[in-house]
Amino acid sequence: MPARSSASRRTVLRGAAAVPVAGLALAACGPGDDAQGAAAPTAPVDLGAGSEVARGGAKLYRDHNVVVSRDASGALKAYSTVCTHAGCPINELRGTTLVCPCHGSEFDAVTGKVVRAPATEPLTELPVKAAGGRIIAGPGA
Ligand code: FES
Secondary structure, X not given: OHHHHHHHHHHHHHXXXXXXXXXXXXXXXXXXXXXXXXXXXXXXXXXXXXXXXXXXXXXXXXXXXXXXXXXXXXXXXXXXXXXXXXXXXXXXXXXXXXXXXXXXXXXXXXXXXXXXXXXXXXXXXXXEEEEOOEEEEOOOO
């Protein structure tokens, strides 16, 4: 019965058409999922009063993805707090240790160096200066 055989084939093809939809869901996973579009300043940014960063201490400016530290001599250092592992914005500062929420990497806010994996690259240093009692950080500062 040739007519019946033809109908069976159409049914099979119709069922196969639904398969590629499952592939779309898989495509959404990737390293960019953690990054959330975090970015450090691309121009000088006024972070606030210089007195907010004590000697030997550090302050995290979450809104700008910057950390500023001050050494014992009073010199300032600034780093991007976009994690060098997969690009998450670092949102926690414990003393002078930055902790990334995504996979637990830790960085020294004074040197920018990795103190805990999985990150392997140090934080990106940014230009920083004190001007008029304010802290200015970012390229061109
Ligand atoms: Fe993976 Fe920060 S993005 S530890």
